[in-house]
Amino acid sequence: MTKNLQIDVDERGYYGRFGGAYIPEMLHPNVEELRTRYREMTADPDFKQEFDALLKDYVGRPSPLYYAKRMSAHYGTNIYLKREDLNHTGAHKINNTIGQILVAQRLGKKRIIAETGAGQHGVATATVCALVGLECIVYMGEVDIARQAPNVARMRMLGAEVRPAKSGSRTLKDATNEAIRDWINNPEDTHYIIGSVVGPHPYPDMVARFQSVISEEMKWQLQEQVGRDYPDAIVACVGGGSNAAGAFYHYLNDDRVRLVAVEAAGLGIDSGESAATSVLGTEGIIHGSRTLLMQTEDGQVIEPYSISAGLDYPGIGPLHAFLIDSKRAEAISVTDEDALAAALFTARTEGIIPALETAHAFSALDQMEYGKDDVIVVCLSGRGDKDLAAFTSYLDRLPEE
Amino acid sequence: MNRLTHLFNTKKQDLLNVYFTAGYPQLSSTVTIIRSLADAGADLIEVGVPYSDPMADGETIQQSSMAALRNGMTLDILFAQLAEARRATEIPLVLMGYYNQVMQYGPERFVRAAREAGVDGLILPDLPVYEYEQEFRAIAEAHDLQVTFLITPQTSDERIAKIGTLSTGFIYVVSSSSITGKSGGITDTQKAYFARIAALDLPQPKLIGFGISDATSFRTACHYANGAIIGSAFIRALKGEEDVAAATKRFVEGILEPVS
Numbered sequence: 001m002t003k004n005l006q007i008d009v010d011e012r013g014y015y016g017r018f019g020g021a022y023i024p025e026m027l028h029p030n031v032e033e034l035r036t037r038y039r040e041m042t043a044d045p046d047f048k049q050e051f052d053a054l055l056k057d058y059v060g061r062p063s064p065l066y067y068a069k070r071m072s073a074h075y076g077t078n079i080y081l082k083r084e085d086l087n088h089t090g091a092h093k094i095n096n097t098i099g100q101i102l103v104a105q106r107l108g109k110k111r112i113i114a115e116t117g118a119g120q121h122g123v124a125t126a127t128v129c130a131l132v133g134l135e136c137i138v139y140m141g142e143v144d145i146a147r148q149a150p151n152v153a154r155m156r157m158l159g160a161e162v163r164p165a166k167s168g169s170r171t172l173k174d175a176t177n178e179a180i181r182d183w184i185n186n187p188e189d190t191h192y193i194i195g196s197v198v199g200p201h202p203y204p205d206m207v208a209r210f211q212s213v214i215s216e217e218m219k220w221q222l223q224e225q226v227g228r229d230y231p232d233a234i235v236a237c238v239g240g241g242s243n244a245a246g247a248f249y250h251y252l253n254d255d256r257v258r259l260v261a262v263e264a265a266g267l268g269i270d271s272g273e274s275a276a277t278s279v280l281g282t283e284g285i286i287h288g289s290r291t292l293l294m295q296t297e298d299g300q301v302i303e304p305y306s307i308s309a310g311l312d313y314p315g316i317g318p319l320h321a322f323l324i325d326s327k328r329a330e331a332i333s334v335t336d337e338d339a340l341a342a343a344l345f346t347a348r349t350e351g352i353i354p355a356l357e358t359a360h361a362f363s364a365l366d367q368m369e370y371g372k373d374d375v376i377v378v379c380l381s382g383r384g385d386k387d388l389a390a391f392t393s394y395l396d397r398l399p400e401e
Numbered sequence: 402m403n404r405l406t407h408l409f410n411t412k413k414q415d416l417l418n419v420y421f422t423a424g425y426p427q428l429s430s431t432v433t434i435i436r437s438l439a440d441a442g443a444d445l446i447e448v449g450v451p452y453s454d455p456m457a458d459g460e461t462i463q464q465s466s467m468a469a470l471r472n473g474m475t476l477d478i479l480f481a482q483l484a485e486a487r488r489a490t491e492i493p494l495v496l497m498g499y500y501n502q503v504m505q506y507g508p509e510r511f512v513r514a515a516r517e518a519g520v521d522g523l524i525l526p527d528l529p530v531y532e533y534e535q536e537f538r539a540i541a542e543a544h545d546l547q548v549t550f551l552i553t554p555q556t557s558d559e560r561i562a563k564i565g566t567l568s569t570g571f572i573y574v575v576s577s578s579s580i581t582g583k584s585g586g587i588t589d590t591q592k593a594y595f596a597r598i599a600a601l602d603l604p605q606p607k608l609i610g611f612g613i614s615d616a617t618s619f620r621t622a623c624h625y626a627n628g629a630i631i632g633s634a635f636i637r638a639l640k641g642e643e644d645v646a647a648a649t650k651r652f653v654e655g656i657l658e659p660v661s
């Protein structure tokens with residue numbers, strides 16, 4: 001299945017010089033317990049069987065790999081969409097929460113906390129907590145609670161408590177800070193389900209492994225549909241970067257495959273209102289990981305901005321920092337306006353309303369060049385139901401059609 | 402000689418370490434507070450370096466840190482303020498911040514600047530033992546900047562022993578599993594934990610912090626350790642105060658007054 005990956009995390013959680021676990025002593029026992037046990041635990045046949053069965057029967061995997069005919073004609077190439085939007089709860093996030101809830105059960109934890117930006121990870125966490133009957137608390141920035149109201153309602157419906165993060169920019173970064181503080185205050189009974197490939201080791205690697213089902217399926221789906229098990233390029237949006245990590249995972253060492261990470265430029269790279277970490281970021285530490293982040297000379301974290309709550313994050317997972325720094329992956333940034341236009345185009349060309357996050361990945365297709373025989377996979381990470389308010393106001397200000 | 406070494410050689414009990422956030426409530430408050438704390442009888446001072454994302458800190462210190470950053474605090478301003486305060490007092494000064502601040506300034510440059518400004522010790526709660534040994538230990542030791550590590554109720558005896566070999570300053574005994582700023586007295590469970598730590602044969606002085614907020618909790622902590630650290634309660638006492646010097650004096654006197 002997998003080749004011998006050269007790009008892998010070391011025992012201390014480093015990809016090259018990125019990663020690690022820069023955490024207060026208060027978190028050490030929990031993080032150390034995970035670090036020493038996650039590989040053995042997830043490699044256990046019983047674990048794998050339970051994980052695979054839930055992904056199949058509960059999440060609805062495998063997710064289709066769909067040939068987007070009209071979009072392909074428009075770009076003069078072959079575009080395939082990996083349909084993570086068709087998963088239960090509407091995004092890739094559930095792949096990880098299924099895995100982590102099984103980990104939490106094996107660790108004997110009774111209480112689950114999570115952070116969320118767009119609310120997709122919050123919904124996916126609330127869902128698995130309901131599934132196994134565990135208490136669930138989701139931290140969400142006040143700004144995001146307002147702009148992703150449908151997902152807040154879904155979390156409440158599922159029995160989760162949504163706690164507003166009121167510090168800083170009141171978005172994903174601050175929700176993550178609050179979740180970490182909760183974990184410090186509740187070290188015995190609580191597991192923290194981080195939603196992306198961020199945070200202290202082993203989270204980036206553990207989450208990437210749970211999401212790697214995306215590229216695992218792509219291999220056999222491409223073999224069936226195009227007669228070879230790899231594409232020429234994979235395009236995925238990156239906030240923290242979990243859908244991209246999953247879509248890239250089994251191709252990390254296959255240099256026939258271009259890896260394209262799409263970031264949110266917000267109002268523009270130089271506007272001061274952006275979340276394009278690979279361009280604006282420098283090496284530093286955020287949420288326990290050495291990675292690229294947007295910061296001042298004094299190391300103060302700069303408040304990011306994007307219309308997309310899921311990409312509105314000043315850092316990037318350490319795997320992606322490594323891939324971009326080593327030029328294994330290329331980064332493309334997309335503005336709010338271009339993402340909105342791409343969402344509309346995708347809706348009207350393929351009949352699929354993508355999440356605002358995913359719309360950034362679609363927009364990146366405008367900035368790429370292709371051969372007519374190329375095979376391009378876009379990771380369609382989530383569906384856009386949660387973003388209808390933003391899409392409606394965009395439609396309202398378009399000129400008469 | 403490092404002023405911390407001198408202090409710990411000469412005073413073994415009831416050490417009062419007061420934390421405040423540099424640049425709060427006013428940018429210029431730093432020097433006033435250090436001088437007032439020293440005059441009022443604090444034994445050492447922990448100077449909080451304001452950070453945008455202080456993950457181990459509760460709401461009180463988050464807010465004082467944000468206020469200090471809005472006041473314009475930077476590392477260069479802070480080092481200049483500390484150098485000014487140092488001309489007036491020999492009280493040991495310990496910086497408490499987050500590792501990203503040190504990393505961006507440059508570890509070597511940071512340590513030199515701190516030592517030149519008269520800083521004696523450093524606490525970086527998010528720089529764990531392994532990373533400290535890899536990235537920072539040699540620099541700190543070369544410049545005799547004493548580094549303090551935290552231990553918590555969940556820290557194993559084995560790990561405490563390891564931390565005991567690495568801490569060059571005092572050991573920071575975190576009183577409970579929590580972020581800073583919680584108060585509500587010291588429980589029997591905490592007393593049992595303090596007794597366990599007290600029984601361990603650690604070469605460094607031990608100061609208990611987190612949740613120490615008044616004369617009673619200070620006395621109790623001093624019963625189990627060489628002293629205690631008070632932070633959030635002092636920040637709360639400074640909030641909205643016009644006369645920072647008077648408020649500081651009042652606060653320290655309230656802590657040190659004999660408990661009836």
